[in-house]
Amino acid sequence: MILLALKEYYDRKAAEGLIAQDGWMKGGIDFLIELDYDGNPQNIVDLRDTVGKKKISHPLDVPYIGKQALKHTNSGKDGNLLWDNATFVFGLGDKGDMRLQSMIETIDKWIGKTNDLGVNAVRNFLQNGLEDRSCFNQVLNHPEYGELFKKGSVKVSFRVLRTDYKVVFNSPVVVSVLNKVDSKKDANSVLGTCLVTGEKNVPIEATHPVTKGVWGAQSSGACIVSFNKDAFNSYAKTQSLNAPVSKVIASRYGKALNTLLDSRRQCLHIGDVSMVFWSKKQSSFESDFAFFFKEPEKDNPVAGTEKVKALFESVSTGTYMEDDGDTRFYILGLAPNAARIAIRFWEVGTISEFASRIRQYFDDFAIVKPSKEPKYYSVWSIMVNIATQDKSENIPPNLAGGFMCSILKGNPYPATLMHAVLRRIRSDTKNRVKPIRAALIKAYLNRYYRFYPNQSYQEVTMELDVSQVSVGYQLGRLFAVLEKIQEEANPGINATIRERFYGSACATPVTVFANLLRLKNHHLAKLENKGRVINFERLLGEIMGNLRDFPAHLNLHEQGLFAIGYYHQRQDFFTPKGDS
Structure with missing residues (x-):
């Protein structure tokens, strides 16, 4: 299902001319070496683009005739076709001869004998260097x-x-070869049925494409389909013949996934999860999705707020819900796992379904807060x-992925989220219950009891609720007043009871509140007003009229309500009161 959806995304982008065709991949070139027909260097052309103070490769579709286009092995025998890094092009290092020979063999294998002046000039350049490195001195x-x-x-x-x-690999001879490269049958090809499309008697890819851009994974790339140990093989099959996918489809899904991971608009990194998302056809939701969860952009901090506002208004305006609401939408969460990439989550639904769940997520986190606070909290900020x-x-491992899953599925938030926020409140003696932490506790509790109703639970409101029946909530209010x-x-006091007694008051109220109430009498006596x-x-x-006694212990949920009661009461102290 995942590979099929990625292949369909490739087809969509290919039809729009926005992704490399079969035999090619999106890449970049830094320099062109200008040659004469005999392969002698004549000039160097700097293609690099300037972004700020950095020089980056000029984007070009480059030949893709093997996994080395993304990830070289240590063999030195996997040169690219008519382009590569300078190590291969100039035969540098202790495997220099092998690298030059590899590039020559790649030309001979894929192009063969030809009258193309450009291809022959490049082959002469490499052969000259293999025989005498001094011919490279002009460049090096x-x-x-x-x-x-x-x-x-x-x-x-x-x-x-x-x-x-402009570039040798754009010659008609090379283009003709590359357009057929993924479907080419050679002596080493194993024919079979592609599990993605069901197509029969097609060349099967022995090793699946390398994926780059997943945070925490190897910088050279890793695979989402891989069989590199005998224990992973079945029925005497080796490598990816255990999960047969045709060369064409493997190339296409690999390009689609790498394109998504390289996109600023369709990729998010949250905790240890790299998340990509796309729709079956072009949609505004696909373009806006990242704004719902990422940090505001420095040059346009209100952009995310505007997108969330549009989400809330979508019921009346038709955005997301009617225009393209039935369109399928895909969300893939990836996490590093040694040489592989783990699938952390895979969610499929319609745009209207996801829009509704995301809107509920923002509703859950709505809480009274100071004006300087962001209107909406990003997932990264929460984590x-x-x-x-x-x-x-x-950020605790797996927590970000679990949190995103609960948002996208509309399920209760992970219990580990509640443990983490209460643990952080106890350890953060300076700030304790920040607005974002109070919002998280409110969201967790209200959603939990929405799925597991309890008659004794009263839903937490956005602001102070003096009629809240929770003992923990009223104790939190009491602590805030004291x-x-x-x-x-x-x-100007340096440390208040918040620094010294919050943890005990929240977990074991009976041990501290009697002393705090006696201390309160001393403080009231000092007030002149x-x-x-x-x-x-x-x-x-x-x-106190809402309390019968001080409990010996508060459970996890009551400790969360204590934090919210404390926060609500503190916010109420600083909220201007209207004339009665």
Whole structure:
């Protein structure tokens, strides 16, 4: 299902001319070496583009005749066709001869004998270097580019003077060969039935394409389909013959996945998950999806807010729900796993279904908060604020993927999310219950009891609810009032009861609240504004009227309600009151 959906995405983008055709891949070239017909270097052309202060490869579709186009092995025998990095082009390193010979053999294998002046010039250039490296000195000792070539990482191809094409691999002879490369049957091909399309008697790909761009995976790339141990094989089959996919389909799904991972609009990295998404046909939801979850862009911070606003208005405007609401939408979550890539989640539904679930996610997280807070919280922000020291590298493994799954499926949020946020509140003595953490607890509890109803649970509102029946919520309010009294009695105090007693008050109320109430009398006596004292006494009486005693222990959910009660009461202190 995943490979078929990726193949269909390739077909869609190919029809739009936005993805490399069979035999080609999206890539980039840094330099062109201009040759004469005998293969002698005449000039160097710098194709690199300038982005800010960086030089990047000029984007070009390049020949794709094997996995080495994405990932070279250590053999030195996997040169590309008429382009490669400088290590291969100039035969650098202890395997230099092998690399040059490999590029020559690749030309002979795929092009063979030809009258094409450009192909023959490149073959002469490589053969000359194999016989005498001094013919490369003009390039390798170039005053401006020589050191870059010697480092070996820049991508190099060729142009031949007085030919009609800009790059040798764009010649008609090469293009004709490459258009047939993925379906070509050779002596080593194994024929079989493709599991993706059902097509019979087609060449089967022995090793599936390399995927690049998954955070945490090998920088050279990894595979989502791989059989590299005997224990993974069945019925005496080797490598990917255990999951037969034709060469054409393997190439197409590989290009589609790499294109998605390389896209800024259709790829998100959250925690250890790299998530790509696409629709069966072009849609506005596909373009807007990333804005619902990613951090706001610095140059356009309101863009995400506008997209979420459009999502909430979609019922009345028709956006997402009517115009293309029945269109299939695919979401694939990938995570690193040594030399492989693990499928963390795979969600398929209609645009209207996902739009509804995402809108519910934002509803869940709605809470009263200071004006400086973002209107909507990104998933990345939520994850960071429950990680140790608020650092992204400390986001608990698997948590981001589980959280995204619950959003996309409309299921209860993971229990580990609740554990993580309460643990972070206890450890963060300075900030404790931030708005984003309170919103997370509210979202978790309300969604949990929506799926598992309990008559004793009263839904948490956006702002202070004095009639909330939860003991934990009322205790949180009480703790916030006692802290406020202490702050007003001791202006500029360095540490309040929040720093010293929050953890105990939240988990084992009976151990601390009696002492805190006695301490409160001392603080009230220091207040000069007697009207303020009366207001505090009235508020304390109202809260205490909702309590019978101080429990010895609060369970996990009541500890969450304690945090929300504390947060709501603190926010209420700073909310302007209208005239009565």
